[in-house]
Amino acid sequence: MKVVYIDGNSLTIKDIIKVAREDYEVKLTDESIKEVEKSRELVDDMVENGEVIYGITTGFGLFSDVLISKEETKELQKNLILSDCCGVGEPYGEDVVRAAMLLRINALAKGYSGIRLSTLNTLIEMLNKGVHPIIPEKGSVGASGDLCPLAHMVLVMIGDGEAIYKGERLNGSEAMKKAGIDIVELVSKEGLALINGTQVLTAVGALAAYDGKMLTKVSDIAAAMTMEALNGIVDAYDEKVHKVRPHKGQILCAENMLKILENSKSTTRQGEKKIQDAYTLRCVPQVHGASRDAIDYIIDKINIEINSATDNPLIFAESRQVISGGNFHGQPMALVFDFLGIAIAELGNISERRIERLINPSLSGLPAFLVKKGGLNCGFMVPQYTAAALVSENKVLAHPASIDSIPTSANQEDHVSMGSISARKARDILENVRNVLAIELMTSAQGIDFGEKDKLAMATRAVHDRIRKDVDTLYEDRKMYLDMKKCYELVKSNELIKIVEDKIGKLN
Template identity: 65%
Template sequence: MGHLRIDGEHLTIKDVVDVARNGLLVELSQEAVSKIKKSREYVDSLVEKEAVVYGITTGFGKFSDTYISKEDTKALQRNLIVSHACSMGNPLPEETVRGVMLLRANALAKGFSGIRLETVNTLLEMLNKGVHPIIPEKGSLGASGDLAPLANMVLVMLGEGEAIYKGERMPGREAMLKADINTVELTSKEGLALINGTPVMAAIGALTVYDSLNIIKTADIIASMTLEALKGITDAFDERVHKARGQKGQMITADNVLKITEGSNLTSRQGELRVQDAYTLRCIPQIHGASRDAIYYARDIIAIELNAATDNPLIFSEDDMVISGGNFHGQPLALAMDFLGIAVSELANVSERRIERLVNPQLNDLPAFLTKRGGLNSGFMITQYSAASMVSENKVLAHPASVDSIPSSANQEDHVSMGTTAARKARLILDNVEKVLAIEAFAASQAISFREGAVLGKGTRRAYEEIRKHVPPVENDRIMYVDMDKLDKMVKSGAFVKAVEETLGELE
């Protein structure tokens, strides 16, 4: 495996996934090295002449008017880290921590932060050797960035805190020693450069967006299976209908469904069996399409943030300027992540209603609860309960975090974004959505097994075959969660998308 060369300008969501999940190694570009060195030289000159500059020769937040002598700069930076390491709760997943480390290093590579090159290299060495700091998930207000969780990350760089190394949780100093990485002693501006920014919410956001792009395609595939299982009407997906409205996501979804179901003898035309279907079938393009557009919006916001300078102050050495601003404020991500959470929750909302149409004999011509001997067998009755439970939970989780703000630092920081909370919620919502879609796939495949002489569409056939590799039809009641868990893993891994795209080519 090669190296990813970062320069603060060209990082992509796919790069984040490759580093976070696949262990891709990371190094600085030569241009980034030059920019970091130049910025650091300028900071050293400011300290030497005892200029009054926020975060370099002053305290932080409400203490910004307190001057710090150059003799105390190292103590100032260490105190910043230990005092700000106030996160609590369960540790963030290791893949998220890897994403956080990558994004912080990439922001520093832009050359606006005034950090020493060796400090950035220590962070990258930890990433490449698998020293993953324990970062508790709760404690960020999303402005001044992700201060508390990032401070927990930096503790390990100092030989403090805790880390996971080779699957084992241990003191930070021990992890650094075992990985043969030297700890650092921070000096002027470095602590602030490391913890003032948005990499936690951005890392969670990048991974969630990536998985959401998989889930919107997966939702189209699984909905297409249900459409066939219920002999749905394909006229509602006619290109002319969707061009007449013009919404991009809607047109993509309709096109996907027609491609996936092409060749099926289960789908019907309007007037053959009924004039029109219920909304959960007929309006798949409108519902999935709106979520698709929202996911694309979140993707675009995250793509920008991956290459953003988000600490404060920013060093513009060529202009002999240090400017205090607010790029650490997570509002762009907070709104995008709230929107993403709402958008993907709708995919589960409509999926659960399709599950109900599959299991309820009053709504279809299939055996009640998809079992041949109902009464003796409960069949798929409780799978719908489980889906309904997760959909209801998502309704609670989808409440936007960004509408709240609690002032901090004695009202110096009097509006905060709650962007990290928004990102964490979106992640939780997505997990529920994946599980609900897994249940729909389970029920749809069971319903299809009752359709004698069925010829499935080009795409649905591949999805159905993929399911049957792992989950046979349910003849008599069995332990259902085992199959549901298998399907959840298939949804998460992108197995449905991969199988269908092998036959149809790439779906949008």
């Protein structure tokens, strides 16, 4: 059995991928169990003693001054879940739902939330047995955390809502019954503990950041393919150039480009055919490297967030304090996910310009639109239209969501992050860039076919051969969207990275 152990403090993005996409199970460590139980004991004591605590013996938001009796605390928690289930739009994919469940489990395992261990174990059991709540994508403003989407998650825990179980969409109670999981009756603090946090927006953004990191490698591969097709000049990637401007991502990208193009006889040296290349070839390390550095920065911030307590109020068992704060506010993630969208969008921008360079005979020295009998055939004319449309859409999507705020809860919650929108935009930009890179790979493979394939570097030859396994050389016009989809799947699966690494060793 493949397991990720949860202690609230050491989760990584790779762990998220294992659970979200590779069906690893999760287990609490003994230490985290002790911390959860200690915080719950304090909540029980305070409720028993009739102490006034936000969200436990009071209402929520503007109703924080309304006192709730001990007898009404269960109803208060249930009503919180029911009232917050206001999501709209398409449901999140199962990998996002699994990631969000994992992140909430990890936050609760820190022991600052006051949840019962039995309730936390129910959420763990749902994740391990594959009960995936239907969570609509839209409805969170990113403060107080992801109340709305997380409420849809909890709805299934209490035998309501809907879930996917073994590929079937069922009502929540039926899904839980088929999986053999008992539903929960929430008690004091538990509803708030389960929904007051940034775990859904962080799940979306964390998956996009991981995929974006992989996309930087695919971008280097695509650029190397275009270099081969256009007889690009490799001198611009010389390490001496990059050591005098030592941005880490720039140096690593230049190293990748030289490794991928090693022993190529299609690329050229400075002065052999021309003095220098256009920026889209010459400045690959500077552009790809900047996006790489941005994504690394974003991942550092994600690593902090996924091991943080984002509840309100927080339960400090050692000092016997319950403190209302603002850790649920999504601004730290909203800003970086806006940045993530911009960083990934730039990989698409430069790729689309390389596509244009490949198909334009005045720039490439190759047949117009990479097809014989031009005029009768349009060749690769319109795939570039599609790439242009996608990068143009990305320019709209890259507008930051985090600079917007609409007050909620009658101005009690008077600044919100819109972090869930930032995360979803980054994910959507990523999808567009995957398609743009797929078009570049397909186009560069066609350009290479006008030269001598035996002059290719070992790595690019392997990539070309893999593309040609699914997509034939274009001799006359055909339905290009089918070819584009096949190349998209190669990009999304990261198969091309593995193919290159099998030939030249690990890419940066």
